[in-house]
Amino acid sequence: MLDITNLHATVAGKPILNGVSLHVPAGEVHAIMGPNGSGKSTLAYLLAGRPGYEATEGGATFDGRDLLAMEAHERAAAGLFLGFQYPVEIPGISYLQFLRESLNSQRRARAEEELSAAEFIKLAKAQAQLLGMDTEMLKRPVNVGFSGGEKKRAEMVQMGIMSPRFAVLDETDSGLDIDALKAVGAGINRIMRAPDKGVLLITHYQRLLDYVEPDKVHVLYRGEIVRSGGPELSHELERQGYAEAAA
Amino acid sequence: MTAPFPTHRQEEWRYADLEALKPVWEQFAEPVTMTVAAGESLEEVWLPSADDVQLRRIQVALGKAAKARIFALNTAPVYGRIELEVSLEEGAEFELFGANIGAGLSTNEIVTNVKHVGIGGRSRQTVRSVLNGKAIGSYLGKVEVARGAQRTDAEQSVKAMLLDRGATANCKPELEIFADDVKCAHGASVGELDAMQLFYAESRGLDPAGARSLLLEGFVMGLWDSASDGDAIRDAAREALRKVVA
Ligand SMILES: Nc1ncnc2c1ncn2[C@@H]1O[C@H](COP(=O)(O)OP(=O)(O)O)[C@@H](O)[C@H]1O
Numbered sequence: 027m028l029d030i031t032n033l034h035a036t037v038a039g040k041p042i043l044n045g046v047s048l049h050v051p052a053g054e055v056h057a058i059m060g061p062n063g064s065g066k067s068t069l070a071y072l073l074a075g076r077p078g079y080e081a082t083e084g085g086a087t088f089d090g091r092d093l094l095a096m097e098a099h100e101r102a103a104a105g106l107f108l109g110f111q112y113p114v115e116i117p118g119i120s121y122l123q124f125l126r127e128s129l130n131s132q133r134r135a136r137a138e139e140e141l142s143a144a145e146f147i148k149l150a151k152a153q154a155q156l157l158g159m160d161t162e163m164l165k166r167p168v169n170v171g172f173s174g175g176e177k178k179r180a181e182m183v184q185m186g187i188m189s190p191r192f193a194v195l196d197e198t199d200s201g202l203d204i205d206a207l208k209a210v211g212a213g214i215n216r217i218m219r220a221p222d223k224g225v226l227l228i229t230h231y232q233r234l235l236d237y238v239e240p241d242k243v244h245v246l247y248r249g250e251i252v253r254s255g256g257p258e259l260s261h262e263l264e265r266q267g268y269a270e271a272a273a
Numbered sequence: 274m275t276a277p278f279p280t281h282r283q284e285e286w287r288y289a290d291l292e293a294l295k296p297v298w299e300q301f302a303e304p305v306t307m308t309v310a311a312g313e314s315l316e317e318v319w320l321p322s323a324d325d326v327q328l329r330r331i332q333v334a335l336g337k338a339a340k341a342r343i344f345a346l347n348t349a350p351v352y353g354r355i356e357l358e359v360s361l362e363e364g365a366e367f368e369l370f371g372a373n374i375g376a377g378l379s380t381n382e383i384v385t386n387v388k389h390v391g392i393g394g395r396s397r398q399t400v401r402s403v404l405n406g407k408a409i410g411s412y413l414g415k416v417e418v419a420r421g422a423q424r425t426d427a428e429q430s431v432k433a434m435l436l437d438r439g440a441t442a443n444c445k446p447e448l449e450i451f452a453d454d455v456k457c458a459h460g461a462s463v464g465e466l467d468a469m470q471l472f473y474a475e476s477r478g479l480d481p482a483g484a485r486s487l488l489l490e491g492f493v494m495g496l497w498d499s500a501s502d503g504d505a506i507r508d509a510a511r512e513a514l515r516k517v518v519a
């Protein structure tokens with residue numbers, strides 16, 4: 027499903043990723059753990075197509091297609107979703123309008139029928155309710171005045187609405203209290219646990235992994251994957267810290 | 274008797290497209306006066322027409338504790354000018370929410386003269402411009418606070434987005450204050466669309482043109498949030514933006 031091969035990347039003239047290789051087959055959830063500054067968000071941005079984040083060597087394919095050759099919106103239409111570490115505020119545009127236009131733009135790109143306003147509102151409300159988000163918040167401007175936790179929950183509502191084939195979730199667990207963490211964990215399992223879907227779960231805490239059990243865990247350290255293993259690796263990291271695991 | 278034809282030497286006409294104005298001047302020369310009696314309120318929504326040249330010259334006289342709130346969309350294909358002279362008696366409130374949306378070679382301007390005459394008046398002017406091509410969008414806003422108009426609170430917020438290198442935004446706030454206990458604030462900025470907002474929208478599936486037009490819509494649409502019947506101006510602004518972004 028997602029294949030990353032020897033990926034190198036430089037951001038603002040500084041090498042950040044130094045040869046990352048990773049294979050996430052359909053039906054699996056892989057966790058990436060690593061200390062602050064190790065390049066986790068850089069990897070996420072690169073996969074989602076943020077301008078200014080470019081590979082200097084190596085590449086990535088998504089279902090065999092050259093992912094890095096596609097524009098950000100084409101990647102979304104192909105079924106890739108990025109859950110942002112820092113969700114962005116857009117004043118003047120309601121969540122409902124933002125998501126309806128986004129989803130319909132994806133659907134047009136896939137030659138699918140667009141959703142009517144009524145169909146969309148029904149879908150959005152249902153997803154908000156499943157994630158425990160007040161549906162009135164969908165009428166507010168995108169993320170404006172939302173708390174950190176509300177923004178993260180809203181990212182998961184967006185994921186529920188888009189129903190992507192592959193999700194890269196960048197520290198979706200940070201800033202969540204225990205109830206929100208449970209809701210988000212359950213949301214990830216409900217939306218993304220399927221034989222034809224995959225997840226790259228970026229986190230630096232074990233706690234989300236108690237709710238979303240990964241098939242594999244990788245340690246990203248100074249721009250390289252220094253170890254890979256099963257779910258037990260995350261417990262080891264929790265006990266020992268990254269430096270030791272990297273040694 | 275028609276008023277004399279203006280010249281660029283007059284400060285309030287310095288950015289005007291006088292050539293476009295000339296043929297229609299007779300028809301618009303005299304301002305229209307609106308009076309809002311003490312304690313009354315007025316809400317106006319000014320929509321654009323389809324004419325090449327559009328001129329509105331309005332005087333609003335606000336009595337004691339009277340209120341006026343004006344929503345104005347200025348988007349003439351050649352030359353649009355919204356001219357407002359407002360006087361505020363004691364405790365009066367005036368709000369203007371205006372947009373210049375200009376394409377091609379057009380000139381659109383909002384020119385105000387807000388006169389705080391009585392004590393404790395409050396005025397708020399919020400103007401947003403979105404301009405492409407070689408369009409010019411201007412805001413000239415004069416605030417006069419008369420001697421004795423203590424505790425006046427006047428604010429001007431002006432922002433512009435230039436979509437092409439050739440577009441121009443002019444912003445001239447001007448203050449004439451003869452009272453000493455007065456709060457006047459103005460802020461102005463010319464900006465580009467936020468790269469992170471664009472990426473966020475594109476990561477959700479909007480193509481670059483769709484993302485740009487959505488963000489511009491957000492930039493302008495916030496103006497109409499407090500309109501009690503804002504649907505018409507919302508639709509007109511969306512329509513105007515579509516032309517500017519295309
Ligand atoms: N836009 C940027 N400009 C300059 N340096 C950046 C930028 N983005 C990230 N970096 C640097 O890249 C490194 C990796 O950052 P990041 O990918 O955000 O790490 P993580 O998500 O693992 O905390 C850090 O040293 C950070 O300072």
Ligand SMILES: [Mg+2]
Binds near residue numbers: 066067068111196197
């Ligand atoms: Mg990060």
